[in-house]
Every structure is written in C-alpha cells, then in structure tokens.
Amino acid sequence: MSKKDNKSKKKEQQDVVQKKEENEDVVLGDFTDANEEQLNDKELRQKYKIYINKGTEPPKPFTAFDQLQSEPHNFRDYLINNIPYRDTPPTPVQMQAIPAMLQKRDTLVAAETGSGKTAAYTLPALALLHEPRKEGFRCIVIAPTRVLAEQIHRQFMLFSKGKDWRIRDIASGSVSKDALASKRNDVLIATPMKLISVVADLPLSHLQMVIFDEADRLFDMGFAEQVDNLLASIQERAAQNFTKHLFSATIPLSVEQLADSILNVRPLHISIGVKNAGASTIDQKLLFAGDESGKIIALKERIAQGLKPPVLIFVQSIERAKQLYQELLLDKSYKVDYIHGKRSDVATKTSLRDFRLGKTWALICTDVMARGLDFLGVSCVINYDFPVSMISYVHRIGRTGRAGKRGEAVTFFTHEDLPLLRNIAEVMNKTGCDVPEWIFKRIKKVSNKTLSDTAVHNAMKASQLQKQQGTKRKYKGGADKKNKKIKK
Numbered sequence: 110m111s112k113k114d115n116k117s118k119k120k121e122q123q124d125v126v127q128k129k130e131e132n133e134d135v136v137l138g139d140f141t142d143a144n145e146e147q148l149n150d151k152e153l154r155q156k157y158k159i160y161i162n163k164g165t166e167p168p169k170p171f172t173a174f175d176q177l178q179s180e181p182h183n184f185r186d187y188l189i190n191n192i193p194y195r196d197t198p199p200t201p202v203q204m205q206a207i208p209a210m211l212q213k214r215d216t217l218v219a220a221e222t223g224s225g226k227t228a229a230y231t232l233p234a235l236a237l238l239h240e241p242r243k244e245g246f247r248c249i250v251i252a253p254t255r256v257l258a259e260q261i262h263r264q265f266m267l268f269s270k271g272k273d274w275r276i277r278d279i280a281s282g283s284v285s286k287d288a289l290a291s292k293r294n295d296v297l298i299a300t301p302m303k304l305i306s307v308v309a310d311l312p313l314s315h316l317q318m319v320i321f322d323e324a325d326r327l328f329d330m331g332f333a334e335q336v337d338n339l340l341a342s343i344q345e346r347a348a349q350n351f352t353k354h355l356f357s358a359t360i361p362l363s364v365e366q367l368a369d370s371i372l373n374v375r376p377l378h379i380s381i382g383v384k385n386a387g388a389s390t391i392d393q394k395l396l397f398a399g400d401e402s403g404k405i406i407a408l409k410e411r412i413a414q415g416l417k418p419p420v421l422i423f424v425q426s427i428e429r430a431k432q433l434y435q436e437l438l439l440d441k442s443y444k445v446d447y448i449h450g451k452r453s454d455v456a457t458k459t460s461l462r463d464f465r466l467g468k469t470w471a472l473i474c475t476d477v478m479a480r481g482l483d484f485l486g487v488s489c490v491i492n493y494d495f496p497v498s499m500i501s502y503v504h505r506i507g508r509t510g511r512a513g514k515r516g517e518a519v520t521f522f523t524h525e526d527l528p529l530l531r532n533i534a535e536v537m538n539k540t541g542c543d544v545p546e547w548i549f550k551r552i553k554k555v556s557n558k559t560l561s562d563t564a565v566h567n568a569m570k571a572s573q574l575q576k577q578q579g580t581k582r583k584y585k586g587g588a589d590k591k592n593k594k595i596k597k
C-alpha cells in the first residue's frame with residue numbers, strides 16, 4: 110500500500126471516529142481495515158460480524174489474547190501462556206463470548222464450524238474457577254458423543270497445563286465412583302447418559318456453570334427429555350445458582366426458544382456472521398451421481414483425479430459404512446478405515462489416531478463424527494450419502510475449512526435426493542458458493558410436486574417444540590426456583 114493510500118485510509122478512520130463523537134446514531138461504516146484501537150464496542154462488532162440477538166449491555170469484545178491479562182479480565186499468566194495461538198488474534202466468537210462468560214451471565218452462542226468455540230468457553234471457565242480447589246465439581250460440560258467429550262477434555266488439559274486441576278472425562282467410563290465423589294475435583298465432562306447415571310453421587314455444592322457443547326443436538330428430540338431431567342437433578346444438588354452456556358454452529362429457532370426458558374441470568378444471545386450456514390472457508394460443490402451405482406464410480410473417479418488426503422467420507426448408516434469400506438478395500442492402494450457410534454472404544458481410538466497421523470488417508474464415517482471433531486488439515490469432506498437435514502450438512506462439511514484454513518466439500522446426489530436438495534442449495538447460496546442453474550431448475554420442478562424439505566423440516570420442528578412444551582418441564586431455571594422459594 111502506498112504512503113498516499115495509507116494516509117487516506119487513516120483520514121477515513123479519523124472521520125468515522127469524529128462522526129461517531131458528533132452523533133451517537135451514525136450509521137456505522139465499513140471497518141474491515143480499521144485500526145482496532147480506535148474502534149468502540151459497536152464498531153468492533155460490526156467489523157467482526159458479531160451480533161447480539163438478545164440481552165443488554167454486552168461487554169466490549171477483546172482483540173488480542175494479551176488483553177485478557179489486564180483489568181477487568183485478569184487472566185493468570187499460565188493460562189495465557191498455555192494458549193498455543195496466543196500471538197494470533199482471537200476469533201470473533203472468542204472476542205465476544207469470552208468476556209460475556211466472564212461477566213457470569215447465561216449465554217447462547219452460535220458461530221460457524223471450526224471457529225474456535227471450544228476455547229471460547231474453556232478459557233473463561235478456567236479463568237472463573239481461578240485455581241484448583243477441594244470444593245467438588247464447579248464446572249460441568251455436556252457433549253453429545255464420547256469422542257467429542259474426549260476432545261474437550263484434551264482442550265481443558267492443554268489450557269490447564271502446569272496447574273494441578275482435576276478435569277474428569279466420564280464419557281468413556283474410566284473414572285471410579287470414589288474418585289467422582291471426592292471434593293478434589295474441578296471440571297466434569299460427560300455425555301447426557303453418563304451424567305444421568307452418576308449425577309446423584311456428584312459433589313456439586315459449589316457448581317458455578319454448566320456448558321452445553323453442540324447445544325442444539327443436546328436439546329433436540331433425541332436428548333431433550335434427558336437434558337431436562339439432568340438440569341433438574343443438577344439444580345437439586347447445587348447449593349447456589351449456576352450459569353448456563355449453550356454453544357453450537359447451528360441454533361435453529363426451536364432451540365433458541367427453548368434456550369429462552371432456560372437462560373435467565375442476564376442472558377446474552379450472540380451469533381457470528383450468517384446464522385446456520387457453512388463456514389466461509391469451505392468451497393462447497395454438488396455432484397450429480399445419477400443413481401446409487403453412480404456414486405462409487407464418481408468416488409473412484411475423484412480418487413483417480415488425485416484427491417488430496419486426509420479425506421472424510423460421510424455415509425448414512427453403520428451398514429453403509431461397512432459396505433463402502435469393503436468396496437474400497439478391494440483396491441489395495443486405498444488406505445481407508447471406517448468409524449461409527451457402535452465401534453468399541455479401542456477401535457475408535459485407533460482409527461482416530463491413525464487418521465490424525467496420516468496412516469489412513471480416508472475415513473468413512475456416520476453422522477456420529479459430524480459434530481465438533483477437530484482434525485486439522487482435512488482437505489475434503491465427501492457426502493457420499495446425502496445428509497438428512499441442513500443441520501447435518503453444515504456440521505459434516507464443517508470438518509474441513511477449520512481455523513481459517515480452506516477446505517472442499519463435495520456432496521453426491523442422485524434422483525432420489527432431489528426433494529432434499531433445496532436446503533443444501535440454500536446453505537450454499539448463503540455462503541456465496543455457486544449452485545448451477547440447472548440444479549435450481551430441477552429442484553423447482555421436484556418441489557412443485559412434493560412438499561418442500563424446508564416445509565417438512567419446519568413442520569417437524571414445530572411438532573417437536575409442541576411436544577417439548579406439552580410435556581411438563583422438570584427444569585424451570587434459576588429464576589423460577591427463586592420465585593418458588595419466595596412463594597413458600
């Protein structure tokens with residue numbers, strides 16, 4: 110950039126700041142290249158596409174990890190030093206969610222896949238707990254799958270290095286009852302089922318926060334009742350009010366409404382960028398395979414053209430995973446493996462390790478792997494079987510294009526998938542990826558004949574919400590509990 114350009118950019122920035130001082134309601138400008146030190150809260154939010162969808166007086170976003178060491182955050186040095194990327198900027202979700210959690214208020218946070226949401230709750234959780242204590246579990250993190258719980262545990266261990274924290278992952282079931290009942294514990298990570306089986310024995314009198322990772326999955330049909338029961342049991346055992354934090358890349362309206370009834374400590378709803386869309390770092394493509402037999406031909410063609418490993422290949426069921434694995438094994442040059450929710454712990458760990466080490470170049474998986482898992486450097490995700498919903502699509506493709514790196518997602522589709530194609534095409538459009546005109550024409554033709562997937566999806570969600578509202582909710586939230594006490 111020339112000196113002249115630099116000067117005019119600086120002048121533009123000064124003008125914006127001056128305008129801002131003259132008139133609070135100035136329409137905010139484009140701050141893409143603005144100097145952050147000159148920007149106020151609103152301008153920073155605009156620059157990083159941070160939206161506050163509910164709640165007042167959100168804290169100012171921070172823009173460098175070092176700022177967390179000083180007032181009002183006061184992170185301890187060891188915590189900052191344990192952040193491997195401390196010298197690079199925080200991601201937008203971290204900029205806003207970390208200060209929000211530090212204000213000890215309930216939060217609902219939606220930000221694209223691979224944008225660093227795990228650190229956005231792990232770091233403030235450790236900062237708020239301050240140091241290891243003998244007060245029982247003060248933080249609970251709930252995740253939908255074992256493999257995700259294990260990954261969250263690794264993240265906590267990384268950030269807590271050098272201090273004697275007790276961080277327990279009970280998702281795989283290796284912690285004894287006695288160890289769990291001990292006061293010498295700080296953080297618990299669990300799947301809902303595991304947590305239900307032990308919650309009665311947990312020391313929770315000093316519980317400060319409960320975090321839901323992949324919150325929309327936890328609150329959807331499969332888990333909603335368990336999670337409701339869980340919150341009620343936790344509340345019975347907790348001596349004080351605790352804050353609740355919901356994180357996901359996708360927060361459908363139904364979950365946002367549920368969150369409303371659960372979050373009551375000065376709640377803040379935060380979202381980053383385009384809601385419920387694929388990460389902007391993913392180059393999304395559709396590939397017409399004609400029919401079922403065309404898929405394997407298309408896959409082998411892609412391999413022959415030089416598919417860059419590591420690659421994740423999503424299929425719809427355990428059976429399909431085994432079938433495709435057998436099919437690809439016929440060619441000895443393919444180094445493939447498969448993984449699904451029913452494989453043993455040992456087999457799962459070995460498969461994941463081999464994939465991380467590059468021993469296998471393609472991992473065939475079911476949707477159990479779609480959420481949350483972080484493999485740095487997955488170059489391509491192939492949706493061999495068409496995803497059942499837009500939400501599943503967003504999470505599957507989100508295994509690539511993480512932490513600012515670019516990735517590719519290819520979705521195979523056949524004639525049979527046409528009725529479901531509209532939602533995926535909409536996600537692609539939202540993120541600026543091209544959907545060929547002929548595909549739109551085909552979708553239009555099909556959706557004239559059948560009820561659109563959006564309508565089906567919305568109808569399902571509405572009936573799900575009705576069911577959830579219809580069944581008597583056990584957990585009523587901190588405010589209700591307080592009111593009840595007052596009435597008594």
Ligand SMILES: Nc1ncnc2c1ncn2[C@@H]1O[C@H](COP(=O)(O)OP(=O)(O)OP(=O)(O)O)[C@@H](O)[C@H]1O
Binds near residue numbers: 200203227480
């Ligand atoms: N500020 C940062 N700078 C660079 N890398 C980061 C930063 N924050 C997180 N990362 C890295 O980005 C990757 C993705 O982070 P993470 O798994 O937390 O994403 P996520 O938003 O939870 O994704 P998903 O929605 O798929 O669960 C991780 O490898 C993490 O170490």
